[in-house]
Amino acid sequence: MSARLRRLWGMIRKESLQILRDPSSISIAFIMPVILLLLFGYGVSLDAKNIPLGIVIEQPDTATQSLAGAFDRSEFFHPQRFGAIQEAQQALAERRIDGILWLRNDFSSRLLSGNEAPIGVFVNGVDSNQANITKGYIQGTWLAWLQHFAVAQGRALDLPVAMEQRIWFNPALSSRLFLVPGLIAIIMTMIGSLLTAMVVAREWERGTMEALMVTPLHMGEMLAGKLIPYFALGMGGMLLSVAMALYLFDVPLLSPFWLLMLCSALFMLVSLAIGLLISIVTRNQFLAGQVALVVSFLPSFLLSGFLFDIHSMPEWVQTITYLVPARYFVAILQTLFLAGPVWPVVLVNAGAMLLMLAILTVLVVKKSYKRLD
Amino acid sequence: MSFFHILSLARKEFLALMRDKRSRIIIIVPPIIQLFIFGFAATYDLNDVPVAVYSEDRGGASRELLARIEGSPHFSILHQISSDAEIAPLIDDRKVLLVIRLGQRFSADLQRGDPAPLQLIIDGRNSNTAMTALNYLRDVVLDFNREWQHGHGQTGPPVKLEMRAWYNENLQSRWFIVPGIVGSLMLVVTLLVTALSVAREREQGTFDQLLVTPLRPVEILIGKAIPGIVIGLLEATLIIVLMVWFFEVPLRGSIPALYLGILLFLIATVGVGLMISSIAVTQQQAILGAFLFIVPAVILSGFTTPIANMPEMVQWLTYLNPLRYFLVIVRGVTLEGDGFALLFHQFWPMAIIAAVTLILAGWLFRHRMY
Incomplete structure (x- = not known):
């Protein structure tokens, strides 16, 4: 062994012993x-599951029940019912829920009379990424329900452009x-x-x-x-x-x-x-x-x-x-x-x-x- | 307990820390630089996502939809391609995140009132980026649909969503992340200052001398704790001023509540630091110990990813982490406008952590076995 190698080996040995002893x-x-x-x-983890969501239904009937049921069945949400919007907003302020779905008392009457029926959605935006994900899931559940509702009424849902996505490398995201x-x-x-x-x-x-x-x-x-x-x-x-x-x-x-x-x-x-x-x-x-x-x-x-x-x-x-x-x-x-x-x-x-x-x-x-x- | 004893020990600790110019710099400069770099870097918002378009349709509707996508600040169309074979290399090499494909009959289908598919191929390697980009694109498509139906005398969907975000109305990542950076930086600086304080003396052999002085262990404990708390308080103030002035994060809640939170957080952190310091024999071990605490503490605090997404068992672990409570306080006071009442359940766990760690540290001063 040359002198150089021997010196190097000695140094390696010293360091290794020091590592082993400490x-x-x-x-x-x-x-x-x-x-x-x-x-x-x-x-x-960025996979949101069981997002605590408050649902306020001011006038329960079949239409509102079917919409709320769509959220109950989704694996992304863990819905809780609130009697009034004020209670739900209080829960949102206390961080007990992350979002609110608000169906006002004229929801079904507007829906059945052919007017556009609005759903009020509030999300806690502090964690903006989580809020965006929640927003996306709410939109997805809403679109699926619209489809279902249209079929139940015996007509197709007219969405001019429909997104068909294919995700490469990580299909389940x-x-x-x-x-x-x-x-x-x-x-x-x-x-x-x-x-x-x-x-x-x-x-x-x-x-x-x-x-x-x-x-x-x-x-x-x-x-x-x-x-x-x-x-x-x-x-x-x-x-x-x-x-x-x-x-x-x-x-x-x-x-x-x-x-x-x-x-x-x-x-x-x-x-x-x-x-x-x-x-x-x-x-x-x-x-x-x-x-x-x-x-x-x-x-x-x-x-x-x-x-x-x-x-x-x-x-x-x-x-x-x-x-x-x-x-x-x-x-x-x-x-x-x-x-x-x-x-x-x-x-x-x-x-x-x-x-x-x-x-x-x-x-x-x-x-x-x-x-x- | 003598006030004079504590004061002179604290003074000595300050001198030991501040005497060396490089130590002075390392306590002050890196946190400020990091606040600026990370404040700008850490964002989940996407700008100019690179997109390739494969359009076989030359109709007006497809051009209008593409113009809307290009017009959004979130997307920029970089490539126009004309065959399926070009898709894979672009996505594999990360040249584009998203390929949008419009079939030949896209505009014709739309005009006739048939559903027109918009085919998307997206790189899922970073699942969060992919999901965010899809969400942005869905907003563009929903807008397009609404206006198309309006302009062509069709009825839109019977139910519409009216979305409102509370506290962070424009859903800016920065408002969420920058308060988190404040907490993480305070943790790093305070913990390192205190973790080394006892270990350094032990390594140099001066801790034994300290133990035989008339100073009682409680006095040593307080004297060692003061520099970390004072430095942390000054640093916190500086960072918070920068956060509000420079990053324009609102400060809507009670400032006294914020400072109570800062103080409790600092005492808890100092307690952990002194505990690590009194267990360690060498400075290297102390740094390691600090590290082994800092890294999980930052990860399991809700700083970048929500605690709610963690498995149950890991969520239980987060209750031991002072940073977890402090981040709720900082975000609560800045964004949500909270006062003492809504934050009460964040204050008392930190006080308990502080008490337990300080008592343990004091006990370890005397009873540490060599």
């Missing part, structure tokens, strides 16, 4: 993904199928940068950096020696997350496994390099931890396109998202899992990650030198 690193790599994926996988692959990207960003954010800072703070400096170890060997064990640890966590996505959350994987792992390894290297850079620049565990948190969790959560559509953000924010590595990985993961190996998507995003890795490597090498200030 349970916190292992728990970051293995316990955190499990807990986070369980929490996120079950906790983050289950939010879990797109959220779980995105979550893997977020969890791995946090784990990758947190794992390494403190490793160099710790050596500086404890004064063991000076001890390392007097060894014949080159800076490059030291960095590689620190990275390799953490890379192995991170990829272990990655495998665990993918296994959970496939077997626990039943997300389909429509691409070859090796491609997924290759892209993941590239992303893991980028995350580790970011953590390492933070660690080298701050030389202080408090700062390193703070910075790692600030640059990993919230940006990857909000700016990666995992939850919020990047295309709809203002231009200048879209520019910032190019700096968030999770952005590329989320695009790759959602495509690899749900759509298959679409090469233009994979190559463009992997290329971007490769470029980031190159820039980060140059920065890490430039910022790390053996010197005491």
